[in-house]
Amino acid sequence: MSEVDDAIASARSSWARISEDRSAPLSIARADTRSRRRTTQAIGKRLTRIAVADGAILVAAVAIGMVVPLGIMGALLVMALLIAATLLFAVWPAETAPTPERLASVDIKALPAQTERWLDAQRPALPAPAVTLVDRIGLRLETLSPQLVAVDDDGEAAQEVRKLIGEQLPAFVKDYARVPPSLRTTPRNGRSPDAELVAGLSLIEQEIADMTTRLAQADLDTLSTRGRFLELKYKDENER
Template sequence: MAQVPSRVSQDVVRAARRQRAARIYNARKEQWRFRMRRLRRAFLAMAGIYIAGLVAALALGGVSFLATLLTVLLGLAVFVVLSIFPASPRTHVEDMNAASLPELAGATELWLEGRRKALPNAAVDAIDMIGVRLEQLSPQLAVLDERGPAAREVRKLLTEHLPGMVDSYTRIPAQLRGRAGSGGTSPSEQLVDGLCVIADQIEAMSEDLSRNDVDALATRGRFLEVKYQGEE
């Protein structure tokens, strides 16, 4: 079975998991804040409808039972709709493409976190390592020229190669994902190996950016293209 490369120590993996736990905790807190804001908005809208109905009844000297019933039902319907919509925000590939460079690492991590349940358990360590590498890369992206070749290579890795690999795996029927193919490895093992390569490439790109080595970045981009085309 494919595993995270041995050069990645277990201490690093444990640190990655701790960082992931902290990120998930913060993300869940933000989700609860979003839900509470949504409920507060729904309650205020319902209260506004009832207050408006009460004011109208006082101004008109009373209203019919049917008007009262319709007002109550309208308030309840508005509360239900506003307490459900808009749905909690989720990151899609389109959001990653539209993200600015300073936002790209965070958008990629949120997207990958949302796909975690669809991936095999063996990929957990590799996903955690990608999260750590993205955190390392994020400060460098904040000062990178959006129109430069380095930005294009980073975007290609995070918005094309990574989503393409994950989406290709999830399109495979579940009963076939653990079955070895003609190359002797299963789709699940290939996915884990590919995620490890992505994690290594993100780290290498971060090192290239720290040296301002644009040529090395371009070489890594061509390597990934050849590798994925060969696997497909």
């Protein structure tokens, strides 16, 4: 085995160890970063909507004022509209999560991001261990997303991805949500609904990781081949 093969094997082994470690500090840090990014993006969208709405009101007020004097009552009305628009868009959801029905038909390249948005909306109804897994699934989806750029929307790989994260994952979480809260911690057939949820999400997370690896296989092989070529061409020349 060449040094290039050793390096690739070592990298894959390291990645596998990180993937299998459910409490890896790096994953927790990345999840925290994603959470802060979501919050920042939501605030940014709200501020943008407020600015656009208030700008439109001011432009309309100036246009009307050039034709008809607004007076004190008109100025008060404009101020009231500005306050109302600001309050409305401050509390209005920055972005509505897609429905499971929408996930089943969304373009495959946008599916990981859309599924992640839907999962984020489910967090308040999930137990703490499941929320941790939702964060990890979100990281997996972020990694998977670039791999789907070159995937045929009607191909076998796309169908597998769509089946798992566009259909089975939402259906599984919806099944849990329909269980009455008072029964979610009650064991049934040796396992409570909370435990069933955590076990199922863990399996889904690992399968998304496996899908990402399969989709990246061609790139890994290309890297390995090019590495061998460079090794044969330049290392041998330097040893002459």
